[in-house]
Amino acid sequence: MTFDRRTFLGMGTAAVAALSAPAVLGQGKPRVIVVGGGAGGATAARYLAKDSNGAIDVRLIEPTRTYFTCFFSNLYIGGLKTVSDLGHTYGKLASDYGVNVVHDWVIGVDRDKKAVTLAGGATLAYDKLILSPGIDFVEGSVPGWGLAAQNAMPHAYKGGSQTELLKAQVMAMREGGTFVMVAPPNPYRCPPGPYERVSMVAHQFKAHNPKAKIVIVDPKEKYSKQALFEEGWQKYYGGMIERLGPDFGAEKVTVDPDEMTVDVDGEIIKADVCNVIPAQKAGRVAELAGVTDGDWAPVHPTDMSSRADPDIYVLGDACHQGDMPKSGFSANSQAKVCANAVRGALTGSKVFPAKFTNTCWSLIEENDGVKVGATYEATSDKIAKVDGFISHTGEDTALRKATYEESEGWYAGMTADMFG
Amino acid sequence: MMRAAISLAAAACMTQAAVASELGDVERGERLFAKCRSCHQVGEGAKNRTGPQLNNLFGRRAGTAEGYSFSKAFERAGSKGLEWHAETLDTYLENPKALVPGTRMTFAGFDAPQDRADVIAYLRGFSASPANYPGADPTARQTDHDVDPAILALEGDPEYGEYLSSECKTCHQTSGADKGIPPIVHLPRDTFVAAMHAYKDKARKHPVMNMLAGRLGNEEIAALAAYFATLED
Numbered sequence: 001m002t003f004d005r006r007t008f009l010g011m012g013t014a015a016v017a018a019l020s021a022p023a024v025l026g027q028g029k030p031r032v033i034v035v036g037g038g039a040g041g042a043t044a045a046r047y048l049a050k051d052s053n054g055a056i057d058v059r060l061i062e063p064t065r066t067y068f069t070c071f072f073s074n075l076y077i078g079g080l081k082t083v084s085d086l087g088h089t090y091g092k093l094a095s096d097y098g099v100n101v102v103h104d105w106v107i108g109v110d111r112d113k114k115a116v117t118l119a120g121g122a123t124l125a126y127d128k129l130i131l132s133p134g135i136d137f138v139e140g141s142v143p144g145w146g147l148a149a150q151n152a153m154p155h156a157y158k159g160g161s162q163t164e165l166l167k168a169q170v171m172a173m174r175e176g177g178t179f180v181m182v183a184p185p186n187p188y189r190c191p192p193g194p195y196e197r198v199s200m201v202a203h204q205f206k207a208h209n210p211k212a213k214i215v216i217v218d219p220k221e222k223y224s225k226q227a228l229f230e231e232g233w234q235k236y237y238g239g240m241i242e243r244l245g246p247d248f249g250a251e252k253v254t255v256d257p258d259e260m261t262v263d264v265d266g267e268i269i270k271a272d273v274c275n276v277i278p279a280q281k282a283g284r285v286a287e288l289a290g291v292t293d294g295d296w297a298p299v300h301p302t303d304m305s306s307r308a309d310p311d312i313y314v315l316g317d318a319c320h321q322g323d324m325p326k327s328g329f330s331a332n333s334q335a336k337v338c339a340n341a342v343r344g345a346l347t348g349s350k351v352f353p354a355k356f357t358n359t360c361w362s363l364i365e366e367n368d369g370v371k372v373g374a375t376y377e378a379t380s381d382k383i384a385k386v387d388g389f390i391s392h393t394g395e396d397t398a399l400r401k402a403t404y405e406e407s408e409g410w411y412a413g414m415t416a417d418m419f420g
Numbered sequence: 421m422m423r424a425a426i427s428l429a430a431a432a433c434m435t436q437a438a439v440a441s442e443l444g445d446v447e448r449g450e451r452l453f454a455k456c457r458s459c460h461q462v463g464e465g466a467k468n469r470t471g472p473q474l475n476n477l478f479g480r481r482a483g484t485a486e487g488y489s490f491s492k493a494f495e496r497a498g499s500k501g502l503e504w505h506a507e508t509l510d511t512y513l514e515n516p517k518a519l520v521p522g523t524r525m526t527f528a529g530f531d532a533p534q535d536r537a538d539v540i541a542y543l544r545g546f547s548a549s550p551a552n553y554p555g556a557d558p559t560a561r562q563t564d565h566d567v568d569p570a571i572l573a574l575e576g577d578p579e580y581g582e583y584l585s586s587e588c589k590t591c592h593q594t595s596g597a598d599k600g601i602p603p604i605v606h607l608p609r610d611t612f613v614a615a616m617h618a619y620k621d622k623a624r625k626h627p628v629m630n631m632l633a634g635r636l637g638n639e640e641i642a643a644l645a646a647y648f649a650t651l652e653d
Contacts, residue, residue: 047586329590336586352583355635357590359628373628375635386635389627409601413591
């Protein structure tokens with residue numbers, strides 16, 4: 001029973017890339033530009049630089065100097081994390097791995113010349129371009145709401161100042177007031193995220209504003225980890241949380257940020273705090289590069305390359321790939337597959353078959369964590385689910401505490417994997 | 421095919437009385453410990469000498485015995501998560517310099533698995549709750565790790581292992597830091613392989629690990645073990 005690499009590699013479609021001649025030789029170092037320094041982009045930049053040992057010129061274009069993770073931001077709202085716990089910088093990517101980190105915006109992508117233009121005026125050429133721009137919001141998806149209204153009705157669905165604003169509003173809400181969340185339609189970033197957020201807001205209200213109400217206006221029939229959340233809400237926050245689904249007309253919702261009202265199919269709810277999480281689409285850079293089809297950027301499941309351009313790759317929330325949920329964990333997993341394929345294409349290094357994983361932990365109440373996860377593989381038309389698991393209702397407190405502690409470990413591991 | 425339990429009583433010992441050899445013979449261990457006593461004290465009033473005192477060794481992080489000045493190598497091993505219990509001591513006593521390259525301990529090791537089992541049984545008597553031996557953590561024998569010796573003997577490809585390991589590193593930190601998720605960077609190769617197969621076969625239960633190990637083939641687990649072995653100093 002011996003292992004024959006040739007046989008094994010011969011079975012994977014990715015083997016073709018390993019055996020073919022390097023795409024770029026004798027023209028100086030191959031250049032990779034990574035746009036977006038989040039879970040997908042930072043991971044891809046780090047793995048490319050680390051594994052190529054300087055053979056690839058890696059540039060990471062990211063406007064902000066400090067990245068605030070969207071994952072775990074609900075725990076900040078719940079008072080279990082501080083802002084500084086969520087902030088990470090790019091110093092080690094530069095000093096320890098040789099990534100050239102450029103803090104700027106991409107304002108143009110010229111696919112014919114294979115170059116990106118930055119707001120600062122520079123034009124940078126690439127051999128391979130990796131886009132990991134996260135999400136933007138679909139205009140008009142919640143009539144009455146727009147980016148101009150994001151201070152009155154925060155989305156808090158990108159890490160950073162919006163998260164702080166929403167928490168401040170939650171903490172300052174009048175006694176016995178109403179917190180309304182307009183939940184997004186599928187597909188969107190972090191499927192259990194809105195419901196973990198409700199849990200963390202309820203956790204604050206239980207301590208500081210026990211007569212407060214939470215109303216979720218949800219256009220979806222059902223949602224991620226629903227049974228687990230409902231069990232937990234009943235147990236910890238009995239009577240505080242109400243959810244209006246499509247049977248209450250929740251897909252016909254409009255808001256009035258001036259009046260702070262939410263109109264659910266003709267029924268007016270007066271909100272003291274209103275968290276509007278609109279429908280989502282790929283971050284703007286993907287659209288700018290012309291690799292989107294509808295709201296998202298379709299990719300090949302073997303290497304995350306765009307279906308519109310073989311030299312562009314799209315990672316994370318922005319891509320349309322198949323069964324993986326849009327999550328930081330997914331983006332990180334996709335980035336490693338992509339980095340392996342890009343390095344192989346540029347330097348001739350071995351390319352191994354794609355393997356993907358995702359796990360999402362959610363916190364229902366302090367020390368009561370649950371999780372859902374799955375493994376995925378590349379099939380001819382999509383990234384397809386292989387196997388999965390989910391926490392069970394009725395689990396004992398020790399297991400739930402261990403699950404929460406595991407999520408802390410994951411956060412530490414994940415951010416170390418992204419930022420070094 | 422014949423199966424061997426991964427334990428102190430490894431393949432070479434299989435013909436001996438299974439239970440006795442697994443638990444180790446304390447009296448024989450005391451006699452064997454004479455080889456150690458010139459440098460290590462154990463028991464009431466034990467003090468650090470050439471080597472650190474060995475009371476309450478079980479569950480202790482390597483390189484942390486109070487008042488003893490350790491080699492850089494040991495400090496590093498400890499900070500990476502090496503902790504003393506039956507499995508790690510067995511590996512260390514077989515070939516100290518293999519587990520902790522750079523250790524100042526000059527002893528070459530006990531070749532016979534039974535010798536190691538006996539010395540470990542003797543030392544266990546000087547740690548807290550000796551009645552637990554070899555029951556509860558941290559001294560528990562991982563008797564659920566039954567692995568076909570042919571699988572253990574597979575030579576993995578470290579480069580493939582490095583690629584596969586990226587999946588592990590999302591949660592398990594390469595620094596060896598332990599925060600809700602245990603470190604895996606300093607695991608002896610056989611322990612790593614056995615643990616992964618235990619997860620794969622669901623003998624050890626953890627939904628994430630069962631799922632991830634479940635889709636790894638024998639060669640892939642060997643590749644991961646080979647890669648993680650290269651991470652040591």
